[in-house]
Amino acid sequence: MNNFNEDKLTGNTKEAIDILGRKWKYECMSCAIAKGELELPGGLIYEDEYITVGADTEIPLNGFIIIATKRHVNSIADLTITERHELIDYIAKMVKLLKELNIVHEVTIVQEERSKHLHVWIFPCHEKYKKMFGKGVGAIKDTCEYVKSNASDEEVQQCLNTVQKLKEYFKEV
Numbered sequence: 001m002n003n004f005n006e007d008k009l010t011g012n013t014k015e016a017i018d019i020l021g022r023k024w025k026y027e028c029m030s031c032a033i034a035k036g037e038l039e040l041p042g043g044l045i046y047e048d049e050y051i052t053v054g055a056d057t058e059i060p061l062n063g064f065i066i067i068a069t070k071r072h073v074n075s076i077a078d079l080t081i082t083e084r085h086e087l088i089d090y091i092a093k094m095v096k097l098l099k100e101l102n103i104v105h106e107v108t109i110v111q112e113e114r115s116k117h118l119h120v121w122i123f124p125c126h127e128k129y130k131k132m133f134g135k136g137v138g139a140i141k142d143t144c145e146y147v148k149s150n151a152s153d154e155e156v157q158q159c160l161n162t163v164q165k166l167k168e169y170f171k172e173v
């Protein structure tokens with residue numbers, strides 16, 4: 001059913017169940033997304049030669065956006081000047097859009113080098129979860145765990161609607 005190619009998998013295979021209940025196998029999630037072997041919920045919001053932009057695969061949190069490089073590099077220090085410009089440009093564009101579309105009015109931006117493939121989280125700070133788990137980086141883990149097991153079908157649909165709205169925007173540009 002899934003369109004990944006098992007022949008390409010060698011050993012360190014991981015598994016994820018996405019917000020639509022689809023199961024994906026991959027060695028590196030960001031590489032699988034870049035190659036089109038893993039389809040993000042609602043599809044990619046934007047992609048070009050250097051980056052992919054889409055909703056988080058596993059957490060149905062409205063406005064949770066991941067921007068990844070296409071190249072399998074670990075650190076922001078490994079990026080070329082063009083990639084650096086592209087990455088910060090699209091982080092800024094996404095944050096601006098999330099606010100303009102009234103999806104969220106505050107975000108936390110995270111990049112962890114513990115992941116082998118560079119990606120940046122644009123994490124939405126919704127009032128509801130700020131009240132439950134506090135603010136900033138410290139609230140992310142608890143928020144994700146809660147949302148992953150408690151999101152309603154309506155909340156999943158909201159995430160997909162947001163992806164559609166953001167995709168429309170980039171189609172027009």
Ligand SMILES: [Zn+2]
Nearest residue numbers: 028031072117
């Ligand atoms: Zn990779």
